[in-house]
Amino acid sequence: MSGETVKRFASRLVTPGEPLCAPEEFMPGPGTYVDGGHVRAAQLGIASYDLKTRIVTVKPLASQPRIPKTGDVVLGVVVNIRDELATLKIVADDKGENYSGTYTGILHVSQVSTRYVKVVEEAVKMGDLMKVKILRDSVPYQLTLKDARLGVVAAACSNCGGLLVKTSSGQLKCPRCGSVERRKTAPDYMFVERRRRGRGSGRK
Amino acid sequence: MKGKTKLIKKDGTRLDGRKPDELRPVRMEVGVLKNADGSALVEMGRTKVIAAVYGPREIHPKHLTLPDRAILRCRYHMAPFSTTDRKSPAPSRREIELSKVIREGLESVVFTELYPRTTIDVFIEVLQADGGTRTAGITAASLALADAGIPMKDLVAGVAVGKVNGILVLDINEVEDEYGEADMPVAMMPSFGEITLLQLNGVLTPEEFEEALKLAEKGIRQLYEHQKEALRKKYSLQKEEV
Amino acid sequence: MSLTPSTFPIIPLVKKKSVMALLEKGKRLDGRSLNEYRPLSIELGYIPKAEGSALVRLGNTVVLVGIKTGIGSPFPDTPDEGILLVNAEFLPLASPSFEPGPPDENATELARVVDRSLREIRAVDLSKLAIIPGKKVWEIWVDIYVLDHDGNLLDASMLAAMAALSSAKMPEAVVEDEEVKLNREKLKDPVPVKHRVVIVTVGKVDGHLIVDPTLEEESLLDARLAIAVSDDGRIVGMQKMGMGTFTADEVRQAIEMAMESSKMLHQELDKALKGKVK
Numbered sequence: 047m048s049g050e051t052v053k054r055f056a057s058r059l060v061t062p063g064e065p066l067c068a069p070e071e072f073m074p075g076p077g078t079y080v081d082g083g084h085v086r087a088a089q090l091g092i093a094s095y096d097l098k099t100r101i102v103t104v105k106p107l108a109s110q111p112r113i114p115k116t117g118d119v120v121l122g123v124v125v126n127i128r129d130e131l132a133t134l135k136i137v138a139d140d141k142g143e144n145y146s147g148t149y150t151g152i153l154h155v156s157q158v159s160t161r162y163v164k165v166v167e168e169a170v171k172m173g174d175l176m177k178v179k180i181l182r183d184s185v186p187y188q189l190t191l192k193d194a195r196l197g198v199v200a201a202a203c204s205n206c207g208g209l210l211v212k213t214s215s216g217q218l219k220c221p222r223c224g225s226v227e228r229r230k231t232a233p234d235y236m237f238v239e240r241r242r243r244g245r246g247s248g249r250k
Numbered sequence: 251m252k253g254k255t256k257l258i259k260k261d262g263t264r265l266d267g268r269k270p271d272e273l274r275p276v277r278m279e280v281g282v283l284k285n286a287d288g289s290a291l292v293e294m295g296r297t298k299v300i301a302a303v304y305g306p307r308e309i310h311p312k313h314l315t316l317p318d319r320a321i322l323r324c325r326y327h328m329a330p331f332s333t334t335d336r337k338s339p340a341p342s343r344r345e346i347e348l349s350k351v352i353r354e355g356l357e358s359v360v361f362t363e364l365y366p367r368t369t370i371d372v373f374i375e376v377l378q379a380d381g382g383t384r385t386a387g388i389t390a391a392s393l394a395l396a397d398a399g400i401p402m403k404d405l406v407a408g409v410a411v412g413k414v415n416g417i418l419v420l421d422i423n424e425v426e427d428e429y430g431e432a433d434m435p436v437a438m439m440p441s442f443g444e445i446t447l448l449q450l451n452g453v454l455t456p457e458e459f460e461e462a463l464k465l466a467e468k469g470i471r472q473l474y475e476h477q478k479e480a481l482r483k484k485y486s487l488q489k490e491e492v
Numbered sequence: 493m494s495l496t497p498s499t500f501p502i503i504p505l506v507k508k509k510s511v512m513a514l515l516e517k518g519k520r521l522d523g524r525s526l527n528e529y530r531p532l533s534i535e536l537g538y539i540p541k542a543e544g545s546a547l548v549r550l551g552n553t554v555v556l557v558g559i560k561t562g563i564g565s566p567f568p569d570t571p572d573e574g575i576l577l578v579n580a581e582f583l584p585l586a587s588p589s590f591e592p593g594p595p596d597e598n599a600t601e602l603a604r605v606v607d608r609s610l611r612e613i614r615a616v617d618l619s620k621l622a623i624i625p626g627k628k629v630w631e632i633w634v635d636i637y638v639l640d641h642d643g644n645l646l647d648a649s650m651l652a653a654m655a656a657l658s659s660a661k662m663p664e665a666v667v668e669d670e671e672v673k674l675n676r677e678k679l680k681d682p683v684p685v686k687h688r689v690v691i692v693t694v695g696k697v698d699g700h701l702i703v704d705p706t707l708e709e710e711s712l713l714d715a716r717l718a719i720a721v722s723d724d725g726r727i728v729g730m731q732k733m734g735m736g737t738f739t740a741d742e743v744r745q746a747i748e749m750a751m752e753s754s755k756m757l758h759q760e761l762d763k764a765l766k767g768k769v770k
Contacts (some may be wrong), residue, residue: 059485061478062359062396063404063441079361081403082442088361088401090481107485110400111287111365112305113356146287147307147588184317185367283640284552285587296541300639302585325584325592330635331542331558334676339581339635340594373585373592375637377556378541 055095059107060087066102067095077104088125100154112145116183119195124174129165130155136187140177151187153178158191159230169230175200177232211237255429257414262479266295270419273409273469278389278480280397287397290480292390294409295423296380301390303398306368320365324353326387328376348384355388355408355437355447361401370400381423382410388437388447393477397484405477406446408437409469411462413452418462420469422464434459439472443467494597496735498768508697508712510762517653521708529704529756534651534764537658543679544660546764548652551706554586554641557634557652559660563623563672564631574621574629578607578647580636587641587707601733603636606650609689609720609729610634616657617684623665628672630662632683643707646718650691651757658765662708687733688723690757692750696738703753717746721754 060066065084067184069136072095074085089091091106114120114136121142122134134151158169169191170176177196182188191197201210201218212235218227219239264270268275274295283289293299306320319443326348330336352374353442360370372394374387385408392406412422414430427433430454438445454462511521518526530551539545540560565573580603582590583684595603610616621630633656636649661679665672695713705713714736720729727747732738738746 059482061405061481063439064478065441077401079403086403086441088403089399090396090485106399108288110399113368114312123295146305149308173407179283283554283585284642285640286585289585298539300585304584304588307588327583327592329539329556329558330579330581330633331545331560331637334541335635336560336562336635338627339579371584374584375583375585375639377637378539380541463754 057092057094059091060104061090062087064093066093072100072102075101075103077106078102082089091204107199110176112139112143114139114145114149114180114183114187115161116180118180118183119177120145120151120191121199122176124170124172124176125215127166127170127172129167132166132170133186134176134178135157136178149185149187151178151180151189153189153191157189157217158193168228170198171201171204171227173202174198174229177234191230195232196230197235199232199234200232200236201227201229203227209237211228211239213239224245254399256419257426257429258419264414264419266423268419268421270417271465273421273472276473276476278393278459278476280393280480280484286394286398288394288396288400290390290393290397292386292393294380294382294386295383296378297376297423298378298384299374299376299383299386299390301372301374301387301394303370303372303391303394303400305370305398306365306400307371309367309369314369315367317360318366320368320370322348322353322357322360322362322370322372324356324372324374324391326352326376326384328379328383328400332376332379333407337428346476348387351447351449352384352388352391355406355463356391356395358444358446359392359403359439360395361403364401370395370398379424381425382421382425384443385409385435385437385447389473389477393480394479400419404441405474407440407473407477408447409466409473410434410435411466411469413454413458413462418458418465432458432462434462434466436463436470438467438470440470461462469483505735511709513711515697515702520702521568522706524704526700526702529753530706532651532757532760534655534760536764537657542656543659543662544656544658544683546652546655546659548648548655548658550644550648550651552640553644553648554640555636555645555647555648555652557656558637559656560633560635561660561662561674561683562631562633563628563665563674564683566622566626566629569624570618572622572629573618574616575631576607576610576611576616576618576634577631578603578634578636578653580606580638582638582641582645586638590638590641599638600648601731602646602733605646605691605718605720605729605731606634606636606653609650609691610653610657613687613689613722613728615654615685615687615689615722615725617686617727620684623631623667624670627670628667630656630665632660641707643710644693644704646693647691647704647757650689650720651761654688654690654761655764657683658688670694680694685756687728688758688761689720689728690754691718691729692719692757693718694746694749695703696734696736696746697741699742701742703749703751717743719747719750721750721758723758725751725754757762 203220437447
C-alpha cells in the first residue's frame with residue numbers, strides 16, 4: 047500500500063457525517079452508514095478500517111445512551127399492582143448502574159413463577175425493589191421472574207413500612223412490628239437477619 | 251429607521267470592525283454540564299448559548315409515543331438577563347416558534363428510528379443575546395447531541411446573514427439585525443450542504459438571496475471546523491486511552 | 493397545592509445504610525468531613541450584557557445569576573424606595589427531574605428565601621433607589637438560573653446573587669419632565685449594597701448534621717435548615733425544609749455550624765469581589 051493509503055485508513059477520531067471511504071473500499075460496519083456515495087460516521091468515535099474483513103467501523107467515544115435490552119437482568123421498583131399485572135419502574139442494571147432515565151416494565155402473573163400463581167401479590171408487593179429479566183425490549187418492557195436469580199431484593203413491611211429482614215428459615219420478617227410476609231425473594235436479598243447482633247437494620 | 255442607520259463604515263468594514271464576510275470570534279466547548287447526557291456552549295461574539303440533551307428516555311405523557319422512532323422535544327428559551335431590557339421568563343410567541351424551527355432543523359440528522367418509543371430532549375438556553383441566537387442554539391444543540399452519543403447523519407451548524415446599508419453581511423449582531431434591511435438565519439448539514447433551517451425576515455432580490463446563501467454556506471463551513479475541533483478537544487484525551 | 497413528593501421508597505433506604513455507616517465515622521461518600529464544603533468558585537461578569545452577573549460552581553452544582561434593572565412605580569406603602577425582585581428558574585437542562593414550565597414550589601421557595609434574606613437586613617439600600625420619590629423608582633431584578641443541579645442550590649444561589657448584586661452597575665437615569673429614560677450605554681452607579689449575606693444549609697440525617705449536601709445526600713436527608721448570616725455575624729433569615737424535624741439542640745448546633753461556615757463563604761465572596769468592586 048502506498049503511504050497515502052496507509053494514512054487514509056489509519057484509525058482516527060471522527061465526528062458524525064464525516065466521510066470514511068467509498069462503499070467499494072470497505073463495507074459499512076457498526077457506527078457507520080452509507081449516503082451520498084460515501085460510508086460515513088454515524089457517531090462521534092474512532093474509525094477503524096479492518097483490512098482483512100474490509101469492514102469499517104466507528105467505535106463510539108461519547109458515553110452511550112444506556113437503555114435496557116432483551117435478556118438483561120435489571121433492578122426495578124414496583125409502582126403499581128393489580129391481580130394479574132405489576133408495573134415496575136426500571137432504574138438500573140443488576141450492578142446498580144443507572145440507565146438514562148427510568149423505563150416502565152410490566153410483570154404479568156404468568157411470568158411470576160414456574161408454578162401456578164393466582165395473583166401477582168402472592169410474590170411481590172408495592173414498593174418492592176426487584177431483580178427481573180427483560181423478555182422483550184420495547185416500551186413498556188415485558189418482564190419475567192422465572193429464574194432462580196430473580197426476585198425481590200429489598201422490601202418494606204406493608205404494615206408499618208420497616209425494612210423486611212430475611213430470616214434463616216427464608217421468611218421475610220419485619221423487625222419493627224414482627225409481622226411476617228411472603229415474597230419471591232432473590233438469593234441476594236439485601237437484608238439478612240443477623241442473630242443477636244445489636245439492632246436490626248432499618249430501625250431508628 | 252430601517253436602512254437609515256449607518257452600519258457600514260467608509261472603509262467597507264462594519265461597526266465592530268469586521269469585514270462583511272467575517273464571523274465574530276467563535277468559542278465552542280463540549281460537555282459543560284454534568285447532569286445532562288450531552289451539553290455544549292457556543293459563543294459568537296457576545297452571543298452566548300448553552301444546550302443540553304437528555305435521552306433517549308421514556309416519554310411522559312405516554313400518548314406522545316411513536317412506535318417506530320424516537321420523538322424529539324426542543325425548547326429554545328432566553329434568560330431574563332440575556333437581553334438589554336429584562337425579558338420575562340415565561341415563553342414568548344417568538345420562543346415557541348423558534349423551538350419549532352430548531353426542532354425541525356434537527357429532525358433530519360438524528361437517527362431517531364434507533365430508539366422507538368422514547369424521547370430525546372433538547373434544551374437550549376440563551377444566556378446572552380446579541381443576534382444569531384437561534385443559529386448559535388442549533389449549532390450548540392447538534393454538539394450536545396453528538397456529546398450524548400446519539401447516532402446522527404451529520405452535525406448541524408447555523409449562521410444568520412443580513413443585509414445592512416444594501417450590503418450582505420455574515421453573522422449579524424443585534425444592532426445589524428435591528429437596523430438592517432434583512433435577516434436570514436440558515437442552518438445546514440455541512441457534510442451534505444443540505445439546508446435544515448431557513449428563515450427570512452426582510453427583503454432580498456433573488457440575486458441577493460443567491461449571494462446570501464453562498465455567504466451563509468461559507469460561514470457554516472468555518473463553524474463546522476470549530477465544531478469538529480470542540481468535539482476532538484473533549485474526546486482526544488479519551489482517544490489516547492483507547 | 494403542595495403534595496408529598498412521590499419518590500421510590502426503597503432505593504434511598506438501601507443507600508442510607510452505607511451513608512450512615514460513613515457518617516458514624518464522621519465521613520461522607522465523597523470523603524468530606526461533616527462541616528466541609530465542596531470546592532467553590534465564583535466568576536464575576538459572566539454575562540457582560542447584564543448589569544451584574546456571577547457564575548458560581550459548588551462542586552458540580554452550577555448557578556448563574558444575572559441582575560437587570562428597570563424603572564417602575566413604587567409600592568404604595570414605600571413610595572420612596574426602590575423595588576428588589578428575586579426570581580428563580582430551575583431549568584430543564586439542569587437535571588433530569590426538572591420540567592419546563594413556570595417555577596414550581598421548590599424554585600419559588602428558593603427565590604423567596606433568598607429574597608427575604610436580602611430584604612430583612614436591607615442588604616440593598618432601597619431608600620437610595622428612588623428616582624422621583626413617590627412616582628418613579630429603580631426595579632432591581634435578581635434572576636437565579638440553575639444550570640446544573642448537584643444539591644445545595646440555595647447556598648450557591650445566594651452566593652451568586654450576592655456576588656452579582658455587589659458587582660452590578662446601574663445604567664444612567666436621565667429625568668426629563670417627570671419621565672425617566674435609561675441610558676444603557678453608560679453604566680454608572682453601583683447597586684447600593686450595605687450588607688453581604690450568605691446562606692448555609694445544614695442537613696440532618698438520623699441525628700447527624702452536615703453542611704453543603706450533594707444531591708445524593710439530599711435524597712436521604714430527614715430535613716434541612718437554611719441559615720442566612722450577614723457579614724456582621726447576625727442571623728438574617730432561616731427556613732426549615734424537608735419532611736423531618738429538628739430538636740432545639742440540633743437547631744443550636746446547626747446555627748453554630750452555619751456561623752463557622754459562613755465565615756469561609758464571606759471570605760470567598762470577599763476574595764472574588766476584591767479589586768473588582770469599589
